[in-house]
Structure formats: C-alpha cells, structure tokens
Amino acid sequence: MTEITKIPIFVRDFSFSVKTKKGSKTILDHINLSIPSGSLVAIIGASGAGKTTLLNSIAGRLSGKSEGSILFGNEPYSSNINKILSYVTQQDTMHTNLTPRQILKFGADLRLPKRIKDEEKNQIVGNILKSLQIEHCADIVVGSPETGIKRGISGGEMKRVNIGMGLVTNPSVILVDEPTSGLDAQTAYLCTSILKDLTKEGRTIISTIHQPRQSIFELFDYLVLLSHGKLVYFGPINEIENYFSNINFFPPRNTNLADWLIDLVSLPEEELQKEETINKLSKALSIYQKDEIQLDDNNENDENKINEMSNGKMNQNEKQNPNNDDDLDTEDIPNDFEEITVNKLKSTDPIKNNSNGVVKGEVGTLEFIKSLVSHFNKSDLMKAALSMEIPKEKLNLHLEPTANPFKKTWILTKRGFYGVRNQKNYLVQRVLQPTLLACLVGWIFTGVSDKQSGLNDRMGILFFAIMSQMMLSMNVVLFELAKEKAIFLRESMDSAYSTFSFFISKVLIELPFSVIVPTIFTIIISAIAGLQMNPKPLFTLVGFCILQSFAGSGFGFMISAAVRLPEIALSIAPILLVPMTMFCGFMINLNNITKALSWIQYIDPLKYSFLAAVKNEYTGLTFTCSQSELVEGICPITSGEQYLKQKGYYNVNYWENAGILLAFVGICWILSIYFLSRTRKKETGR
Numbered sequence: 046m047t048e049i050t051k052i053p054i055f056v057r058d059f060s061f062s063v064k065t066k067k068g069s070k071t072i073l074d075h076i077n078l079s080i081p082s083g084s085l086v087a088i089i090g091a092s093g094a095g096k097t098t099l100l101n102s103i104a105g106r107l108s109g110k111s112e113g114s115i116l117f118g119n120e121p122y123s124s125n126i127n128k129i130l131s132y133v134t135q136q137d138t139m140h141t142n143l144t145p146r147q148i149l150k151f152g153a154d155l156r157l158p159k160r161i162k163d164e165e166k167n168q169i170v171g172n173i174l175k176s177l178q179i180e181h182c183a184d185i186v187v188g189s190p191e192t193g194i195k196r197g198i199s200g201g202e203m204k205r206v207n208i209g210m211g212l213v214t215n216p217s218v219i220l221v222d223e224p225t226s227g228l229d230a231q232t233a234y235l236c237t238s239i240l241k242d243l244t245k246e247g248r249t250i251i252s253t254i255h256q257p258r259q260s261i262f263e264l265f266d267y268l269v270l271l272s273h274g275k276l277v278y279f280g281p282i283n284e285i286e287n288y289f290s291n292i293n294f295f296p297p298r299n300t301n302l303a304d305w306l307i308d309l310v311s312l313p314e315e316e317l318q319k320e321e322t323i324n325k326l327s328k329a330l331s332i333y334q335k336d337e338i339q340l341d342d343n344n345e346n347d348e349n350k351i352n353e354m355s356n357g358k359m360n361q362n363e364k365q366n367p368n369n370d371d372d373l374d375t376e377d378i379p380n381d382f383e384e385i386t387v388n389k390l391k392s393t394d395p396i397k398n399n400s401n402g403v404v405k406g407e408v409g410t411l412e413f414i415k416s417l418v419s420h421f422n423k424s425d426l427m428k429a430a431l432s433m434e435i436p437k438e439k440l441n442l443h444l445e446p447t448a449n450p451f452k453k454t455w456i457l458t459k460r461g462f463y464g465v466r467n468q469k470n471y472l473v474q475r476v477l478q479p480t481l482l483a484c485l486v487g488w489i490f491t492g493v494s495d496k497q498s499g500l501n502d503r504m505g506i507l508f509f510a511i512m513s514q515m516m517l518s519m520n521v522v523l524f525e526l527a528k529e530k531a532i533f534l535r536e537s538m539d540s541a542y543s544t545f546s547f548f549i550s551k552v553l554i555e556l557p558f559s560v561i562v563p564t565i566f567t568i569i570i571s572a573i574a575g576l577q578m579n580p581k582p583l584f585t586l587v588g589f590c591i592l593q594s595f596a597g598s599g600f601g602f603m604i605s606a607a608v609r610l611p612e613i614a615l616s617i618a619p620i621l622l623v624p625m626t627m628f629c630g631f632m633i634n635l636n637n638i639t640k641a642l643s644w645i646q647y648i649d650p651l652k653y654s655f656l657a658a659v660k661n662e663y664t665g666l667t668f669t670c671s672q673s674e675l676v677e678g679i680c681p682i683t684s685g686e687q688y689l690k691q692k693g694y695y696n697v698n699y700w701e702n703a704g705i706l707l708a709f710v711g712i713c714w715i716l717s718i719y720f721l722s723r724t725r726k727k728e729t730g731r
C-alpha cells in the first residue's frame with residue numbers, strides 16, 4: 046500500500062447558512078481551525094450546536110450558502126481530495142447479509158487501485174480486521190432482525206466494521222460522526238483508541254462525539270467546542286482547564302470535563318427563541334429605517350422607533366411596500382418583541398458573574414456565549430491557530446485508477462450473489478413461495494374442462510399466471526432496491542461506482558430469479574390445471590411469463606427509484622397495479638372499454654403478455670358440448686380459434702407483443718437510472 050499523505054486541515058472564517066421558510070439560518074458562524082496532520086480531534090457541543098454540519102462541511106457534503114474556506118494542506122475540497130478522505134457515518138449502513146470480511150473485501154475491490162492484486166487486498170482486509178479487533182467475527186454474517194436475518198455480530202462490532210469500511214482505501218483524513226453512540230463504555234473506549242492508533246501513522250481524524258467519558262475524552266489531541274454554531278474553544282485538550290480557569294471558570298474536581306464544557310455553553314430554548322425574535326426585529330427595523338440599526342447600540346432613538354413600530358406608526362409608504370426584505374414576514378414578530386428587544390438594547394451593562402468581568406452575561410444566555418466567543422477570538426489559542434502556516438507545496442496524493450465500470454458492475458453483482466448465498470431462507474422463500482402458489486392455483490383449476498363451461502376457465506388460469514409473475518417480481522425488487530438505496534448513497538459519497546453500474550448489477554442479480562421462478566411456476570400450473578403441455582405452447586407461455594416477470598421487476602425498480610421512502614414505494618405500486626389488471630383484456634373485453642380510457646390498454650404490460658398467452662393456449666384446441674350446452678342442437682364453440690375470434694383476440698402477434706414488453710422493460714430501466722441519478726445528485730451532490 047502507498048504511504049499516508051500527511052494532511053493538515055485549515056478552516057478559515059467559515060460560515061454556513063441554509064434557507065428556511067422564515068429566511069436564512071446561520072448554522073456555522075465564522076469558524077477558524079488549524080488541525081495538524083496526525084491529530085485526533087473531537088467536536089463537541091450541545092445537540093443542534095452544528096457538530097455534524099461542521100463535519101459535513103469539511104467532507105464537502107453540504108449544499109447551502111457558505112463563506113470562508115476549508116483547506117486540505119493548501120487545496121480546497123475536490124474530487125481528488127475526496128479519494129483520500131473517508132467519512133464514517135453515524136448509521137452503520139452496510140450489507141447485513143454479508144460477513145465483515147466480505148464487506149471489507151468488496152469495498153477494497155471497488156475502491157482500491159486496480160493494480161493491487163487480490164492477494165494484497167486480502168492482506169489489507171486481514172490487517173484492518175486485526176487492527177479493529179474483529180477477526181473473531183470476520184466470517185459471521187452481520188445480520189439484521191429488520192430484514193429477517195439473524196443478528197450475527199454485536200453493535201460494537203458492527204460499529205468497528207463501519208469504521209473498517211472507511212479504512213480500506215488507506216485514507217489520509219478520516220471524518221467520523223459519533224463513533225461511540227449506542228456503545229457501552231468499554232467498547233466506546235476501544236473504538237476511540239483504535240482511532241487514536243490510526244493517527245499514529247499521520248492520519249488526521251476528526252470526530253463528533255456525544256458525552257464522552259473522561260478516559261475517552263483524554264484520548265483526543267484537540268477539542269472543537271461549539272455552541273449554537275459558534276466556536277467557543279479550539280485548542281489542545283490539555284489546555285482546556287488552563288484556558289477556562291484564566292477566565293475564572295473552574296471545572297469541579299473529578300468532573301467529566303466534556304460534560305462540564307457542554308453544560309457551560311448550552312443555551313436553553315427560550316434563549317434561542319429570543320435570538321430569533323431579535324433577528325426578526327432587526328429585519329423589521331431595517332424596513333423602518335434604511336440605515337441599518339445596530340441592535341447592540343444603546344440608542345434612545347432606536348428604542349423610540351421600536352416603540353413607534355410596535356404601535357403601528359409606520360409611514361404609509363412603508364406600509365404599502367413592506368417587503369424591502371424578501372424574507373420578512375412581519376406577522377412572524379411576536380407581540381412581546383418590544384419587551385425583549387428593548388431589554389436587549391438596554392443590556393449593554395454586563396451582568397457580572399464569576400468571570401470577573403472578562404466574560405459578560407450570565408451563564409445560559411446568548412450574551413454570555415457571544416462574550417465567550419469574542420474572548421476566545423482574541424485569545425492566544427486562536428492567535429496560535431491562525432498563525433499556523435498553510436503549506437505552500439501541493440499535496441502529493443498518490444492517486445491511481447480503480448477498476449473500470451464493467452469490472453465494478455461485476456464486483457457489485459458478485460457482492461449481490463454472495464448476499465443471496467448467505468441467506469439460505471431468502472433463496473428458499475423466493476423459489477418455494479411461487480411453487481406453492483402454482484400448486485394451489487393449479488389444484489383449484491385441476492383438469493380444466495374442454496366443454497363450453499371450461500372456455501373461460503383457461504383465461505382465468507392464464508390471467509393468474511401472468512399477474513403472479515408481475516406481482517412476485519415487482520414486490521421483491523421494490524423491497525430490495527429500497528433497502529439498498531442507503532448503501533448506494535453512502536458509496537456514492539465516495540464515488541465508488543457509477544449509478545449505471547449499480548443499476549445493471551441489480552438487474553443481473555435479479556436475472557436468474559426472473560427466469561427460474563416463472564419457468565417453475567408455469568410448468569407446475571400448466572401440468573396440474575391441464576393447460577397445453579406440448580413443447581411449443583408450453584414454452585411460449587413460459588417465455589411470456591418470463592417477459593412479464595422482467596416487466597414487473599422493471600416497474601418495481603422504477604417506482605422504488607422514483608420515490609424517497611421505501612414505505613411509499615411499497616404502497617404506491619399495488620395501487621398502480623389495479624388499473625393494469627382492469628385493462629389487460631381479462632376483466633373487460635378491450636373492445637368494450639369506454640373511449641376516453643381506452644388508451645390505457647396500450648401502456649399496460651399485462652395486456653401484451655396476457656393476450657399472447659391466451660392466443661397461445663387456445664390455438665389448436667377443440668371444444669365440445671354437454672347435452673345442456675347445445676344451442677338448437679349445435680355446439681356454439683368447437684375450436685380455440687373460434688373462441689379467439691369471438692373475443693377479438695385472434696390477430697394477436699407474438700413477436701409484436703414480445704417486442705412491446707421488452708420496450709416497456711427498457712423504458713422502466715432507463716427511468717430507474719434517471720431517478721437514481723437524480724436522487725444521488727440531490728443527496729450526495731455527486
């Protein structure tokens with residue numbers, strides 16, 4: 046493997062905001078960090094402080110308005126930087142039907158340079174398993190009760206597999222979101238000490254962390270303390286006590302430092318609402334007076350203006366044209382704005398606390414946080430961070446090409462087959478379920494009659510056979526694709542493969558089932574029910590059932606790719622299937638459908654396979670009459686052809702119908718790729 050490129054990270058005056066319904070919300074506010082290579086950095090803060098947003102900003106995973114810069118060495122984020130950077134998500138998104146070794150090996154196959162031989166990849170995977178201390182469970186299927194696979198490894202082991210997935214490319218920078226969440230203290234310590242070990246070779250690791258124990262906290266080299274998107278502290282862990290005691294904040298003895306810090310900089314909900322009100326008022330004031338009024342100025346005029354405005358004394362012109370600021374909705378300003386704001390305007394007198402006047406305001410107020418931030422900005426620690434020199438020379442990233450798209454498609458397909466192979470019950474379920482269904486239905490129709498009374502029964506069996514193929518394949522892919530979308534998006538973040546490779550692999554994994562299941566089903570149902578068993582009609586029917594199975598899976602892929610949530614896909618698909626059954630020619634004769642709706646039959650895939658199956662079955666059959674079925678001594682229908690003509694289905698062309706079905710499948714595939722690419726772009730920007 047190539048050597049680790051040592052990459053320091055510089056965040057300079059970085060702010061990030063998003064548009065909300067009520068205007069713009071600043072999530073990160075002028076953040077400055079200088080992180081030396083080879084260090085382990087903790088980002089802490091209360092919930093909503095902006096930890097994940099900061100991590101995502103460094104990872105280049107945000108879409109919103111940002112200012113300032115984030116540099117890796119002297120380079121901004123780029124697709125090349127993305128290749129030496131690894132992001133370990135909080136959710137353990139992985140193939141739960143694979144073993145940890147298989148997960149890491151396929152990850153290596155997809156991401157490592159193509160020149161690296163299989164043997165070396167196995168060695169790399171072995172080393173990762175060893176360093177993460179999960180060798181003992183390397184060959185046990187991960188499992189997940191939600192998907193019906195028995196849980197094979199523990200939550201802590203799963204977390205380490207998740208970290209391992211980020212290590213296969215030997216990244217120089219690792220960003221980890223909450224590596225210890227949901228773990229017991231010992232496992233959390235183990236995971237963090239593994240991260241610490243990884244920095245020893247020069248990797249830069251930044252991790253958000255939630256309520257770390259003191260022993261875990263001490264493993265970190267640097268701390269980033271955020272409050273409400275603002276930087277309250279950035280510096281070495283061992284400088285924290287010194288810094289805070291210099292401003293008269295002394296952590297109690299034997300206290301958990303991280304908890305103490307978070308408590309110190311937490312803001313109650315009312316304070317946040319107060320800031321929101323002040324922001325709204327600030328906008329309102331800017332309507333009233335073109336020159337922006339500084340809220341922090343203790344200005345009597347401002348106060349009068351606020352009072353005037355609250356009393357509705359806006360001049361007419363301003364009333365007519367209140368939208369100088371697009372985002373402002375004056376109705377949003379609560380009635381008590383006056384009180385809050387006037388108090389704010391008056392509050393320039395620092396409310397002293399135990400900080401001997403260095404830090405203003407009472408703990409738990411915005412003023413206090415702002416004062417802490419402003420104090421930190423003037424501190425020696427910040428000066429030291431800002432004076433850290435940004436290297437002049439370009440990074441030497443050792444980038445090499447990975448496998449080509451065809452190879453990646455094959456790797457993904459192989460990964461899918463390994464997953465199927467690991468799930469014995471899945472295989473049984475996919476083959477056994479349709480087999481039993483075919484036996485049951487065949488049994489109901491046993492020995493279908495060639496009398497007049499049996500004329501329609503064959504139609505019923507054929508409708509059921511075709512419909513089952515559509516349903517069975519559609520339901521499976523709806524569930525499978527929905528399940529795998531999260532993994533697809535995670536791997537898209539790393540640009541591990543293209544959407545096309547991913548989709549084609551899904552089609553290839555489904556291919557054997559789309560052939561084997563309809564074949565077994567059709568042969569069983571034909572044999573038991575007594576449909577034509579000569580090779581030509583039998584295999585023509587099998588052929589159309591296979592095509593219908595492809596149409597069902599194509600349709601399922603398309604729906605699943607188009608909607609965001611699996612639950613929606615699973616509920617939409619059956620609803621769309623109902624009209625398909627109505628327009629296929631079984632429930633109502635196609636010639637009798639009302640004109641306004643008649644066009645639907647032309648886009649209904651069920652129609653093409655059903656009509657072809659009907660023509661195939663009835664052609665060459667002879668029908669007889671029982672005594673009671675004779676009409677004036679004549680048997681009305683004596684041949685299948687006669688029946689087909691009576692129904693208007695005699696002129697069906699097999700090749701034409703097969704061609705239309707294939708076109709339907711092709712359109713579904715193209716739309717699926719389009720929808721997946723759109724989701725990928727939207728969710729990952731890649």
Ligand SMILES: Nc1ncnc2c1ncn2[C@@H]1O[C@H](COP(=O)(O)OP(=O)(O)OP(=O)(O)O)[C@@H](O)[C@H]1O
Nearest residue numbers: 063065070072090091092093094095096097098099
């Ligand atoms: N795209 C967005 N649109 C609107 N608000 C957002 C967006 N992303 C983040 N936020 C808000 O920004 C704030 C910071 O979010 P972030 O997820 O970074 O917090 P956090 O510190 O990681 O919180 P937690 O510990 O709860 O995960 C939150 O109030 C969140 O609601």
